[in-house]
Amino acid sequence: MSRNRFVIIVLDGLRPDLVTENTMPNLFRFRNMGAVLGGSRALYPSHTRVNKTGLGTGTTPKHHGIHFNKIAGGALKPGGILDVAEFSEMAELGEAAELVTATPLGAALADAGRSMAVIHCGASGAAQLLNYGGARRGQHYLSMAGPQFSSERLWASVEAELGAMPAKSGVDLERSRYAVKALTDVVYPQLLPDVTILWSDEPDKSFHVDGLDGPVSAAALAHVDELAGEIIAWWRDLGEDAPNLLFLSDHGHVETSGTIALGALFAEIGLPVTTDPASPGALLLPFGSGGLYLRGTENSVLDDIVRWMQAQPWCGNLLTTGGDGIQGSVPGTFSASLLSLDHERAPDLFFQLRRMDAGAQGRKYGHCLNAGDKGPAGSSHGGLHAEELATVFFAAGPDFKSRYRSEAIGGMVDVAPTILALFGIAQPESMVGRPLGGLLAEGSEPDDAFAPAETVSVGNSGYEQHLTVRRLKRRTLADHGWVG
Known part of the structure; x- marks a missing residue:
């Protein structure tokens, strides 16, 4: 059983082929020194909130129930459309509503006495998909959408240390910089969560502005790589206490x-x-x-x-x-x-x-x-083109192999099962992902790795x-x- 913690960084929309020595040198070097899942794929539909929920539950829409960024009608909002990006709409559902119909990773961790924290850049409600019901379990979450969407005491601690949060919407690279500082300066050192997820809305927001080669996107890629470099340097400085560190993306992009x-x-x-x-x-x-x-x-x-x-x-x-x-x-x-x-x-x-x-x-x-x-x-993104479905999956740390690449098939859905397996926690029935043992220092590929x-x-x-x-x-x- 591992006692090592996990820090998971999601770079929304990053295509793996954009991680080159010239464009993203920090992430390029991290990839080369760590363990890589070469067959990492997004869930279809390759929308952000579908895959965000997949990371938070270790399962597919068949079980978690999120197919798009919005939900049409049904018992949740009869005669209407529920926008799962909006916290106010999610709050109206009440505690008895089953927006996410699979057991979240956060619930499995809490039942085993383990802790989890979420730091989220993006829409006010979307953070909930990473750890649905986390607030009721007393788990920490910090949303760059504002203090009213965050754990009150955690927000106060972060703001006291870092000052006011940057702009809440649109392309603003300082928002993700603030989130990284919150991780390294407050959330991790003060709370020491067993699992921390930081979700960056870049480079996705910028890609949607001017495409994969536009100047706005080029600035976003450089910015994201700079932040990756800061996270990696912080992680290295932790020495023997360093957690497992993962860099992921939820989907790719096509023009x-x-x-x-x-x-x-x-x-x-x-x-x-x-x-x-x-x-x-x-x-x-x-x-x-x-x-x-x-x-x-x-x-x-x-x-x-x-x-x-x-x-x-x-x-x-x-x-x-x-x-x-x-x-x-x-x-x-x-x-x-x-x-x-x-x-x-x-x-x-x-x-x-x-x-x-x-x-x-x-x-x-x-x-x-x-x-x-x-x-x-x-x-x-959202569709079935190979360039939308290919995703980033780089890992390093005490539980992972070094300088290793596996062409096994998998993705975000397998992160939660991998964590639970290392922690010795039983996998919930709804969790259809499986531990990526081939990436681990002490593990083997799942039977279906090379389907x-x-x-x-x-x-x-x-x-x-x-x-x-x-x-x-x-x-x-x-x-x-x-x-x-």
Whole structure:
């Protein structure tokens, strides 16, 4: 049983191929001296809050119940849309509500007498997904969204040491700098949590502004690497008391190369589809990788919608509930269960706008169409392109191997099981991740570490789509999805 602590740093949206000696030298050196999970993949949909909840619970949407950054209707918000980014909306649910339907890592730690702290840059409610119910358990959390979203005494201690917090929204690199200082100067030395998670909203926020090679993003990458260097130097200075240190990302990015006004298109075709939860008809969440909920509308409407989408040049991968585990309930769609998405809150249809590979249209990176009424700007994620799904997973410390790279398949979902295994704590039933023993100084790869790549295809009336997947024992991960 390990007594070593864990410090987990999440760099939102960082693609592993951007960690180069020239661009991010500090993180590059850390990667080379530590243990690397080369087969690290995001959960689909590759949205932040889906994967944030995956880290906090060690499981997939099939069990934790978060499929998008918003939840449509259902028991949580009948007739409305719940924004899981907003603390006020989450607070209205009450303590009895099950927003996250899987056992959090924080609960398993608390039951075993272990402690956990969260430091979060981002929206006011999103921090809760990393340790749902943590406040009720007396666990510490610090949100850069403001003191009202943080543990009161911890916030007071941090502000007394560091002064007032920077701006609460938008691109502001000082926000993540403040969070790092809170970690190294207050949270870790004063509380010594067994597990600390620091979630940086960069470089993701900047990528969304001007893409992967823009000046705003270049500044963000340099900033993030500087912070990584400060964390690594602090960690080294702890000597024999140094915790295990992990750098992760929740998803990658692809560039945007065009825009589809999806809501307006549906309004024009005459099918009973709306983006207004107060209006009748099937409810559309019009993201570039979004969902559609029938809400009592005839099943034949879903067939009509899917057939219409399959005939559009902008249509990407489609998944529907039901089916046989590969093909969904509508011809030419994949089954949502194929990617461990089958939960009572799942939409009837998962869709993404078309993704295209690098090289197409002379582009350096994979790219996609975006949903909305504005022109393409920045980069995007949420879909099934390999460049959205590949993630950073670097680890070092007393429990990890040095100068080691494993091509095992896994990701954020496996962090919680790895921690619990090292602490000798039983894994909750809902936790489908598994310990990444191959990265550990004393451990071995899980039996399904090198699950072979399997490409499955379905089609209908000229539309054909494909998925390359890895079938693990308790979940299936996607490597890449495409149409045509």
